[in-house]
Amino acid sequence: MADTGRKKSGDGTAGKKKMSGLKEMSGNANAALETPDIKGAEAKSVCKATQKMIRRAEELQISTVFGRAESMKPCPIGAEGSCCKNCAMGPCRVPPSKKEGEPAKVGLCGASAETIAARNFARMVAAGSAAHSDHGRGVAEVFLLAAKGEIPGYGVKDVQKLLQVALDFGLDVEHMGIKELAVKVGEMALAEFGRQEGELLFARMAPLKRQELWRKLNLMPRGIDREVVELMHRTHMGVDQDYKNLTAQAARAALSDGWGGSMIATELQDIMFGTPVPIKGSINLGVLKEDEVNIIVHGHEPLLSEMIVVAAQDPEMTKLAREKGAQGINLAGMCCTANEILMRHGIPIAGNFLQQELAIVTGVLDAMVVDVQCEMQSMHSIAKCFHTELITTSPKAKIEGARHMQFDEHDPINTAKKIVAAAIENFPRRTGEAFIPSDTNDMVVGFSHETINYLLGGTFRSSYRPLNDNIIGGRIRGIAGVVGCNNARTVHDSDHLVLIKELLKNDVIVLTTGCSAMACGKAGLLVPEAAAKYCGSGLAEVCEAVGLPPVLHMGSCVDNSRILMAATAVVKEGGLGDDISDLPAAGAAPEWMSEKAISIGHYFVASGVYTVFGTTFPTTGSRIYTEYLFKGLEEEWGGMWDFVADPLEMARKMIAHIDKKRKALGIDKARERVLYDMAMRRELESA
Ligand code: XCC
Ligand code: SF4
Numbered sequence: 001m002a003d004t005g006r007k008k009s010g011d012g013t014a015g016k017k018k019m020s021g022l023k024e025m026s027g028n029a030n031a032a033l034e035t036p037d038i039k040g041a042e043a044k045s046v047c048k049a050t051q052k053m054i055r056r057a058e059e060l061q062i063s064t065v066f067g068r069a070e071s072m073k074p075c076p077i078g079a080e081g082s083c084c085k086n087c088a089m090g091p092c093r094v095p096p097s098k099k100e101g102e103p104a105k106v107g108l109c110g111a112s113a114e115t116i117a118a119r120n121f122a123r124m125v126a127a128g129s130a131a132h133s134d135h136g137r138g139v140a141e142v143f144l145l146a147a148k149g150e151i152p153g154y155g156v157k158d159v160q161k162l163l164q165v166a167l168d169f170g171l172d173v174e175h176m177g178i179k180e181l182a183v184k185v186g187e188m189a190l191a192e193f194g195r196q197e198g199e200l201l202f203a204r205m206a207p208l209k210r211q212e213l214w215r216k217l218n219l220m221p222r223g224i225d226r227e228v229v230e231l232m233h234r235t236h237m238g239v240d241q242d243y244k245n246l247t248a249q250a251a252r253a254a255l256s257d258g259w260g261g262s263m264i265a266t267e268l269q270d271i272m273f274g275t276p277v278p279i280k281g282s283i284n285l286g287v288l289k290e291d292e293v294n295i296i297v298h299g300h301e302p303l304l305s306e307m308i309v310v311a312a313q314d315p316e317m318t319k320l321a322r323e324k325g326a327q328g329i330n331l332a333g334m335c336c337t338a339n340e341i342l343m344r345h346g347i348p349i350a351g352n353f354l355q356q357e358l359a360i361v362t363g364v365l366d367a368m369v370v371d372v373q374c375e376m377q378s379m380h381s382i383a384k385c386f387h388t389e390l391i392t393t394s395p396k397a398k399i400e401g402a403r404h405m406q407f408d409e410h411d412p413i414n415t416a417k418k419i420v421a422a423a424i425e426n427f428p429r430r431t432g433e434a435f436i437p438s439d440t441n442d443m444v445v446g447f448s449h450e451t452i453n454y455l456l457g458g459t460f461r462s463s464y465r466p467l468n469d470n471i472i473g474g475r476i477r478g479i480a481g482v483v484g485c486n487n488a489r490t491v492h493d494s495d496h497l498v499l500i501k502e503l504l505k506n507d508v509i510v511l512t513t514g515c516s517a518m519a520c521g522k523a524g525l526l527v528p529e530a531a532a533k534y535c536g537s538g539l540a541e542v543c544e545a546v547g548l549p550p551v552l553h554m555g556s557c558v559d560n561s562r563i564l565m566a567a568t569a570v571v572k573e574g575g576l577g578d579d580i581s582d583l584p585a586a587g588a589a590p591e592w593m594s595e596k597a598i599s600i601g602h603y604f605v606a607s608g609v610y611t612v613f614g615t616t617f618p619t620t621g622s623r624i625y626t627e628y629l630f631k632g633l634e635e636e637w638g639g640m641w642d643f644v645a646d647p648l649e650m651a652r653k654m655i656a657h658i659d660k661k662r663k664a665l666g667i668d669k670a671r672e673r674v675l676y677d678m679a680m681r682r683e684l685e686s687a
Helices: 022-029 048-059 065-071 113-147 159-168 178-194 208-216 224-234 243-273 302-313 315-323 335-345 353-361 378-385 412-429 449-457 465-473 494-505 514-522 530-534 537-546 560-573 595-606 623-637 647-665 668-686
Strands: 279-283 293-299 329-334 349-351 365-370 389-392 441-445 478-482 508-512 551-553 585-589 610-613 641-643
Touching (some): 048 065, 048 353, 113 178, 113 224, 113 243, 113 302, 113 623, 159 243, 178 243, 224 243, 243 335, 243 560, 243 595, 243 623, 279 335, 279 349, 279 514, 302 315, 315 329, 329 335, 329 353, 329 412, 335 349, 335 441, 349 353, 353 378, 365 378, 365 412, 441 551, 449 465, 449 560, 465 560, 478 494, 494 508, 494 514, 494 647, 508 514, 508 537, 508 647, 514 551, 560 595, 585 595, 585 647, 610 647, 623 641
Parallel strands (some): 293 329, 293 365, 329 349, 365 389, 508 551
């Protein structure tokens, strides 16, 4: 191995020796970013690796999001949705009146606080829906090329799923060949984005009662692009000034994400790259290796990263790596791109959203390869303090100063090899000492809704029946979807974990995606053994019988569509009402930060789910509007929003909602009996 001047520094206990020349560099490169004194890494994150790296960054005087969150407070008026800058007569600020009886403030145009809050909220939905859907469109375009045989290495990997989607699209599967079907599915999926009239094809997968409600309330989504454009139009100055009407159009745009763009992304990715099945993986910054070329793929799309997985295993590349003095090539993921390649290939995850800067601070990252979404611009200035090459790959997401190596969708393997080669070339340029926290955790992931169906029902009769029966019988109290981001305004990972552990203790099974899923992985919740450790006895019994972890990792954020599918399958299985809003279920995003999360929340609410967000809520400046979201919507849609900052209180409210639904279904009694049985059993055991 070539002497790269690196020295293993151990685990957060690294010598005080500074990286050579680094302090100076960080002074320059980070000049624009403040470097405040971060106190107490424990107060920033519950993830041990993150704590160690926060301390390390502080030692090296490198500015990270954790420090900036201390020195820059969020604007209170913007945070509560009370600032309108939709025209140049503003920005107008309409915070709630402080004194009793004071007239409510309005904008220059007369816009009320509720209109302004609703418009701001709606624009978040529009942006979030656009982000997921543009990802979906990219997948559909590549899918179509692949179906036509125009992309070497890409084609139909999961024929079963292709047939299923073709059936869902109403195609004549018996009289069409696989290639013909794939091309047709690709064309139809692409057409969904620009559909001017009618209904999105996947929206017709929802329970019939939900579809009827959407039609009645004019919420049924048409083409994805159309809904987003109309929402942007209606939030323009002087257009839609009825907060309820705005919220309804926001629902159409959000539904066109959940039952449209996101679902298209998930389904077509599964056909092209394989539907996930349970697979082992590992997670946290400890997956980085000092003596290998480390590459992190970060962002959201699997289109290029699928081929980076192949390129990183190419003997030619391994040979090149050895020539440069490395022992091999170590590929890891970050954010949702990580979830995609973890679920399909078992590629380890380096960390979730708030760990992206810290991965570079390890000093061993040879390339940070990003596609789209959730990429912090600060990575560039941190990369400049080290040897790390920050590589952008999407024409939609460039970062000033980063190296751009554009993804050629006609030849992904070639792009992938060039990127891997660039990382290898960079390996000998490492300077200073390595600092890799030793923390990693094992996990079992890959619970597509098809897999859950199969695991529960067995080979002979795949079905959700056992799940429904366990819910009806009370062993499982209900279902929670806990998803979403990390947010530097709250302790990293903590709210996810406190909430989820409380749900498990109360026999609520948890479905998870995104950065929440990664928080669970790091805390050891994604292994079957977690059932005995964290669950109430009912849920523990069910998980142990099937060998399931009590928290099911269902994928990336576009894969929240899998949760919609699973909820629909449970409804269709029977015995738990005839709409998603009848289910003893609830959703949460305790540490959300992105506009995509608001779109996800809104499509869950419009699909009938009680959905709670934590950390902050973007409409609280208008009491009237917030009450409409939290209470008014339940009557109209059967689902509603809520905001609870304290994760234990959040769990309590979700469980109360689940119990309310159990009562309405007449299955609350069954649960009381189970509890009684458990108490008796414990008595017997202790006797
Ligand atoms: Fe981004 Fe999807 Fe949020 Fe994580 S969970 S911070 S959106 S990576 Ni989607
Ligand atoms: Fe102010 Fe109305 Fe313009 Fe908004 S649209 S900035 S409230 S004048």
